[in-house]
Amino acid sequence: MEFKIATIPGDGIGPDIVREGCRILQTIGKKYGHKFIFTETLAGGVSIDKTGEPLPEATLNVCKASDAVLLGAVGGPKWDHLSGDKRPEKALLGLRGEMKVYANMRPAVMFPQLSAACPLKPEIVKNGLDILIVRELTGGIYFGDRGRSEDGLSAWDTEAYTSEEIARIITIGFDSAMKRTKKLCVIDKANILETSRLWREVTESIKGNYPEVSLSYMYVDNAAMQLVRNPGQFDVIATSNMFGDILSDEASQITGSIGMLASASLGESGPGLYEPIHGSAPDIAGKDIANPLATILTCAMMLRYSLNCEREAAAIEAAVYSVLDAGWRTGDIAGDALSDKIVGTRKMGDLVVEALEALEA
Numbered sequence: 317m318e319f320k321i322a323t324i325p326g327d328g329i330g331p332d333i334v335r336e337g338c339r340i341l342q343t344i345g346k347k348y349g350h351k352f353i354f355t356e357t358l359a360g361g362v363s364i365d366k367t368g369e370p371l372p373e374a375t376l377n378v379c380k381a382s383d384a385v386l387l388g389a390v391g392g393p394k395w396d397h398l399s400g401d402k403r404p405e406k407a408l409l410g411l412r413g414e415m416k417v418y419a420n421m422r423p424a425v426m427f428p429q430l431s432a433a434c435p436l437k438p439e440i441v442k443n444g445l446d447i448l449i450v451r452e453l454t455g456g457i458y459f460g461d462r463g464r465s466e467d468g469l470s471a472w473d474t475e476a477y478t479s480e481e482i483a484r485i486i487t488i489g490f491d492s493a494m495k496r497t498k499k500l501c502v503i504d505k506a507n508i509l510e511t512s513r514l515w516r517e518v519t520e521s522i523k524g525n526y527p528e529v530s531l532s533y534m535y536v537d538n539a540a541m542q543l544v545r546n547p548g549q550f551d552v553i554a555t556s557n558m559f560g561d562i563l564s565d566e567a568s569q570i571t572g573s574i575g576m577l578a579s580a581s582l583g584e585s586g587p588g589l590y591e592p593i594h595g596s597a598p599d600i601a602g603k604d605i606a607n608p609l610a611t612i613l614t615c616a617m618m619l620r621y622s623l624n625c626e627r628e629a630a631a632i633e634a635a636v637y638s639v640l641d642a643g644w645r646t647g648d649i650a651g652d653a654l655s656d657k658i659v660g661t662r663k664m665g666d667l668v669v670e671a672l673e674a675l676e677a
């Protein structure tokens with residue numbers, strides 16, 4: 317097969333890690349007979365510097381014409397002084413909205429080889445940690461009406477959801493649960509928010525289609541607590557844009573390895589948007605020390621969800637596992653690894669390429 321991949325290296329470590337992701341896809345191409353055609357485009361701070369805009373029209377066009385988009389990271393202190401619509405983050409929101417990728421899949425997985433890095437007590441995570449957060453991505457307070465009064469002394473942001481927006485994300489939550497342990501928790505603030513009450517109503521109207529799924533609801537404040545008290549109770553979580561933003565950071569932190577976590581953002585049809593969940597880490601940009609594994613695992617998600625290549629996705633995951641099993645680490649996940657096993661970005665990419673080549677096709 318031939319696949320058109322738009323790449324957005326973006327800012328900070330973005331270019332370092334996207335480069336490694338592309339190398340892995342090329343290795344997959346050679347091994348399994350696919351052709352990946354990469355088109356690099358501009359977004360984020362670099363784009364502001366070069367074009368004056370965080371998300372140029374040309375970038376959107378390349379993305380929309382692709383089979384999938386691989387994004388590194390955007391943002392950094394250099395652009396922090398810019399206001400609202402001029403900021404690098406605007407590129408992310410623009411891409412999400414324009415590509416209509418309303419379902420953000422954020423797995424929070426603890427890699428057994430890295431369990432020592434988990435900040436929770438071992439007895440709390442003795443059964444491992446494998447949660448899938450399904451975050452609504454193109455609605456709610458991120459996209460609702462916002463503004464300031466004329467005197468500048470009051471401001472508002474609006475949380476609004478239609479039942480249609482809720483139904484499609486809840487359906488993805490149920491479908492994901494069916495592929496996993498058939499457990500879905502919808503997280504909201506239904507004791508206060510009318511939007512949350514609508515989320516519950518819509519969920520109730522859909523649950524009959526999924527009699528095998530055990531469904532629960534939880535208030536977001538309690539969920540934030542339960543995630544550190546007993547994370548093993550969760551399997552699939554479905555939630556709004558804002559709550560998903562917050563809970564996915566918390567969930568990633570309890571895995572102990574934020575440098576390892578991937579994400580996919582999917583729409584009804586059209587290309588998906590793929591990015592590691594970590595940020596642009598400007599302090600280590602270009603130093604060949606960033607961990608490329610989150611991006612490499614993001615490429616696996618791309619193969620699985622957008623390119624219909626499950627075997628290839630599983631091969632990447634197996635290759636990453638074998639590299640970790642062999643003790644190789646980047647600095648962020650080094651723990652008490654032997655110093656001769658601590659490698660940089662390129663070397664980690666090399667190791668995964670070698671592991672992939674060694675796997676049986």
Ligand code: IPM
Nearest residue numbers: 391405406408409561564593
């Ligand atoms: C994320 C990030 C973004 C968000 C920011 C950078 C706009 O935190 O992808 O979780 O809030 O969605």
Ligand code: MG
Nearest residue numbers: 561562564565
């Ligand atoms: Mg976030």
